[in-house]
Amino acid sequence: MAKIPPVKGTRDFYPELMAQRNWITDGWRAVSCRNGFVEYDGPIFEHLQLFTQKSGPGIASELFSLTDRGGRDLAIRPEMTPTLARMVNQQINALPRPIKWFSMPRCCRAERPQKGRLREFFQWNADIIGSDSVLADAECIYTALDYLRSVGLTAEDVEAKISSRSMLAALLVDAGFAEDELDPLYQLLDKKPKLPAEAFNEMVEQQVPDAAQRENIMRLQAVRSLDELDSLAQSDAAKESLAELRELFALLGTMGVADYCRFDISIVRGLAYYTGPVFEIFDKSAALRAVGAGGRYDNLLAGLGGQKVSGTGFGMGDVVLGILLEEKGLLRSANTTLDYFVVDAGPELFTQALELVCQLRQQGFAAGFDYRRTNIGKQMKQAASQGAREVLILGQETIDKNEITIKDMAQGTQKTMQLEDFMAEIEQR
């Protein structure tokens, strides 16, 4: 029979890699919970239409689609937002607001694997729905940064670049653009940081034939601080959005993450549904794709058949994050250590050894033993190969005196004590 390889762009989580993945997701969960988010999840596949209705039919080619026995078109989720919107819409009148949810879904995209992009990945999502307060936006940005800070990334390593879609909209309208020109403009401006200046300028010339209009865009894109915007923000809408953005930065200051945050007008987010503050988090060397990104969306739920309820949230994938943490020497693993390995000096002691193993397990300790009834030396080797922290040795002489020998595998030290005292001691651990 032939050996069949894994599918390209997927990962096999052997125990070592799995422990790293668990360490990342454990951290996401802990930080979500302490910031008051509760966990949810949806199915791994949805009706294809849910994804095309949100993102347009063009998305279909980026999806892993399938057909069920009833001939229905389905697709594996490429992101969590459509499922979130569907679930919230289904229960909108029953859910107490604000809805403050997080999830860590496995998602799949049928794209060519490359650095930072795989065909299967995990993406932390945190969203607050049903509050239009800028406090909710601050909470989301804070939560993303709280995680990154908790794993040891400093303001020297990562930065949240923050702007506002509503402010950009107001400034563009003030500059003479029509409402229906805005969506294509967002998509254009979203490409700016990803393109060489020349290529970008060429695209602007094509999309905005009027030179004065182009000038307005370039002047906006050249803005480097909120203060520079004071003179540009003329309309009430622009002033209001600017004030909101200032408040957002003030709140992030109060929350203790100001040094991670910077205003950057080039942050636009390509998707049509963003309507307020938007942000992207990058490593400061800017060598990688965004570590996380999000923003406020007022039209997402209504766009998927629901009421007009405002929300704000973000996503953070495990792939770019993992590369960044590895580069910085910060990637850790969830604990998988065997606490105790029980060794016996002879087959006549094995029943006692097995009973001790089960007692330890009932106390909540990870405990093992050798499946081969070999000599102590070989059993000790097995204990080492399984990475046990301590080895408990049952010898005939010691057992006759109700004693047990404990070997610390890291220190190499060994001591003998009353079995009773040992059991009392570990009950305290």
Add this chain to the structure above:
Amino acid sequence: MAKIPPVKGTRDFYPELMAQRNWITDGWRAVSCRNGFVEYDGPIFEHLQLFTQKSGPGIASELFSLTDRGGRDLAIRPEMTPTLARMVNQQINALPRPIKWFSMPRCCRAERPQKGRLREFFQWNADIIGSDSVLADAECIYTALDYLRSVGLTAEDVEAKISSRSMLAALLVDAGFAEDELDPLYQLLDKKPKLPAEAFNEMVEQQVPDAAQRENIMRLQAVRSLDELDSLAQSDAAKESLAELRELFALLGTMGVADYCRFDISIVRGLAYYTGPVFEIFDKSAALRAVGAGGRYDNLLAGLGGQKVSGTGFGMGDVVLGILLEEKGLLRSANTTLDYFVVDAGPELFTQALELVCQLRQQGFAAGFDYRRTNIGKQMKQAASQGAREVLILGQETIDKNEITIKDMAQGTQKTMQLEDFMAEIEQR
């Protein structure tokens, strides 16, 4: 825009259901770890051929299959075993043995949803590969029962029915069946508990035309205890397997789970690759499908292009388990409680309130606050709606004295103390 429903046979994990799922998977993980298993995972989809090579082309209609952009046939995993075999085969010479792994994969089957069977489910898998000791079989059965016991299911509630495929094979060969008649016979016998006696007998008559041979099968199926087998087990192979089965029961006794275990010759397992002890765990009312099942497989890895390495393991799904736990009143939820909700008596205190929230979070507590700057009464209501355990109230008078008021939401009691003392106190928690 139309509301799009979820796909039939899938579940939306709203926070309440998610907390139950997390409680189940947290338990699986904890019990796996204390029994010395380490976690792994694979991709959600594989090359279709991996599944057909293991289970035959007939499996394809039970799979959610998909095609990638390169035209390759893929399928969502319906079970974990093929992925496990693929991963172990890839690294067989590098992995220290025994390989003692567990996983809790999301799996999908394109079948009609019914009670205890959904199109998407989670399945706990634990396997020990590279040891042919019956100790490894005992470990697997013990681990499955250890979990069920840990959630409060007693020997009155559930039972592991245990037999041995190698013993059955030897007995059938002793009774005159040819080796190549065995696989179809296993599939036939596996159906016995699921069919009315009449229908089963009819199938036996069809498959085994010889009356004497049928008599032999029926006599075997009537066996109720290991002792009854002593006279039937004539060949060395049969005697050896019977001795192994006796040892298995003795080990399970030493491990403290004898009362959960019973010999049942009708347990066969349909799949061709089982070669030793096999078991299925049922609720004793027998109203539900098996809660879990497994056994020893000597040919699985070789059948998927690997070396001949023996293994033993089991699977336990979350759907039947969840129904059983709910019926018994034993289904619990992972903790999602908000530890603290901070309330302020007026907008001028809000900055201090927000700082306190962030301080609490840095201590690891789940803390929240109201996004609306409303009066204390409304903020208290929000705290209750979010299920906060304690509310911390910042009032102008108390804050001037560096005091804080703490309300226990369950007790309804309230006390005021120095903010400093409070912070020192919670640092101890």
